[in-house]
Amino acid sequence: MITRRELLKYAVGVAGLAAPLTALEMINPKKLLAGKSGPSKVRWVFLVDTYKCVGCGLCVKACKNENEIPYDANVTRTWVERYVLTKDGKLFADTPKGARDGFTTNKIDLGLGKYQDIKKEDIRKAFFVPKLCNQCENPPCVQVCPVGATYQAPDGVVLVDRTWCIGCGYCIMACPYGARFFHPKYHTAEKCNFCYHRISKGMQTACVEACPFGARRIGNIKDPNDPVARIIMTERVGILKSEYGTKPQVYYIGLDEEVR
Amino acid sequence: MGNHVFRPLFVVIGIIILILIARSFYVPHDFGVHERGYMYGWYREGNIEDWKKVQVKYQGRDYCKDCHSDKYESIMRSPHAIIQCENCHGPAVDHPANPPKLTIDRSRQLCLRCHYPLPYPTSGRAKIRGIDPDRHNRDFECSTCHNPHKPNLSIR
Numbered sequence: 504m505i506t507r508r509e510l511l512k513y514a515v516g517v518a519g520l521a522a523p524l525t526a527l528e529m530i531n532p533k534k535l536l537a538g539k540s541g542p543s544k545v546r547w548v549f550l551v552d553t554y555k556c557v558g559c560g561l562c563v564k565a566c567k568n569e570n571e572i573p574y575d576a577n578v579t580r581t582w583v584e585r586y587v588l589t590k591d592g593k594l595f596a597d598t599p600k601g602a603r604d605g606f607t608t609n610k611i612d613l614g615l616g617k618y619q620d621i622k623k624e625d626i627r628k629a630f631f632v633p634k635l636c637n638q639c640e641n642p643p644c645v646q647v648c649p650v651g652a653t654y655q656a657p658d659g660v661v662l663v664d665r666t667w668c669i670g671c672g673y674c675i676m677a678c679p680y681g682a683r684f685f686h687p688k689y690h691t692a693e694k695c696n697f698c699y700h701r702i703s704k705g706m707q708t709a710c711v712e713a714c715p716f717g718a719r720r721i722g723n724i725k726d727p728n729d730p731v732a733r734i735i736m737t738e739r740v741g742i743l744k745s746e747y748g749t750k751p752q753v754y755y756i757g758l759d760e761e762v763r
Numbered sequence: 764m765g766n767h768v769f770r771p772l773f774v775v776i777g778i779i780i781l782i783l784i785a786r787s788f789y790v791p792h793d794f795g796v797h798e799r800g801y802m803y804g805w806y807r808e809g810n811i812e813d814w815k816k817v818q819v820k821y822q823g824r825d826y827c828k829d830c831h832s833d834k835y836e837s838i839m840r841s842p843h844a845i846i847q848c849e850n851c852h853g854p855a856v857d858h859p860a861n862p863p864k865l866t867i868d869r870s871r872q873l874c875l876r877c878h879y880p881l882p883y884p885t886s887g888r889a890k891i892r893g894i895d896p897d898r899h900n901r902d903f904e905c906s907t908c909h910n911p912h913k914p915n916l917s918i919r
Contacts, residue, residue, distance in 0.1 A: 506854045516769075518799050519776060520776065530918075542798075542879065543798065553886075554784030554887060555887050556886065556887065557877055557886060557887045557888035557891060558876075558881070558886070558888055559876040559877050561846075561850045562875055565821055565850070565854075566850070568821070569820050570817075570821055570823055578820040585869055587883075603880075604872060604876070605872075605877075605897075606876075606879070606881060607872060607875040607876060607879045607899055608879065609881055623882045624860050626882065626883065626884065628884065628885050629881070629882075629883035629884065629885065629886060630827070630883060630885045630886040631883075631886055631888070633774075641803075641805065645802070646803070646804050649815070651794065651805040651807070652806075653806075654799070654803065654804055654805060654806030654810075655795070655799045655803040655804060656811055657799070657824065661901040662810060662811065663879075664805075664806060664807055664810040664813075666807075666810070667806075667807060667810070668804075695812060699811075699815060699817070700813040700814060700815050700817035700819060701815065701819055702820070703815045704815075704819070706819065706823075706825075708796070708850075709820075709821050712821055712847060713821065713847055713849075713850055715847070715850070715877075716845065716887055718887075732867055732907070759919070
């Protein structure tokens with residue numbers, strides 16, 4: 504049998520316990536579902552034509568200057584990879600300094616100061632593949648951020664909040680494309696953001712503008728009249744590492760199975 | 764239950780309330796769940812504006828063409844018309860206010876980015892004419908003989 508005094512005591516206790524809980528933000532399930540498709544009229548996508556790329560690396564140079572990535576630090580938001588397949592089935596790939604200075608030798612950089620010379624007649628296939636952040640539709644780097652410092656903007660670009668990033672490096676480990684690194688000056692996670700300050704003003708990204716051969720293009724996949732969107736919708740394009748389910752939004756023309 | 768249970772309990776509740784008050788001051792008001800939901804859209808909205816404020820450095824050839832119309836017109840008639848001015852002259856930023864003078868890259872390495880011959884059959888590189896930098900006039904800048912705006916020996 505419970506007395507009135509005891510009942511009041513318990514009631515006060517329960518109310519006291521519940522008070523701080525009401526101060527916590529309750530997550531609204533409707534809010535969680537909202538914007539799965541999103542009302543934004545823009546979804547930035549990128550198109551790379553690997554046939555056109557000559558490996559000059561002017562895109563990397565422009566990117567580093569435009570986005571204030573220390574020029575001599577061996578980190579870069581975009582880089583160009585060289586793939587050389589020989590007739591005896593060997594694959595060589597390199598990207599010295601991220602191709603900041605282009606490819607000005609036929610020797611493949613094997614790392615540790617070793618180089619491989621490949622004769623012209625031994626080459627079966629050889630080509631260049633520019634790489635950058637894929638601005639995935641399901642970005643694994645964003646899922647793992649414990650503090651909400653990296654996120655997907657309504658137009659699909661994944662951004663990093665430098666004031667909020669604690670530098671734990673989870674996102675750098677989570678990216679299957681190796682697109683993230685630590686900024687040597689700010690000590691926060693850093694990545695390509697499609698030159699957000701330029702595309703939001705109607706300009707091209709620095710790499711697209713710097714490319715003399717038109718190998719790189721940026722567009723809006725939600726605009727059916729956008730020339731880049733039209734190519735992605737109607738022509739044969741590939742994406743990198745589709746098996747991860749990240750839905751990357753950088754599309755490639757002329758992708759080969761050797762490209763990872 | 765006696766006081767030895769409730770006293771520490773009240774202390775803990777007090778600490779939690781203090782932390783929550785501190786959090787409400789520390790966390791910006793625009794921080795929260797946005798368009799892409801809790802998994803992808805949990806962030807501080809003001810950061811989008813922060814990124815938009817980054818200064819543009821590469822202005823494009825249209826920025827150069829009015830004051831340097833002679834140079835602009837000469838390069839636009841040459842095979843080098845596809846190359847942006849700033850790829851060799853450096854980013855304009857706020858030129859002529861800042862920087863008043865751009866630093867031109869005249870190095871052989873710059874020209875070799877395209878003109879070192881790489882015979883890669885499935886790349887556009889194989890179609891560009893190249894030189895062997897060890898044999899072709901070593902120790903001279905390319906621009907000693909070739910005008911990059913009119914890359915034809917007979918003209919200079």
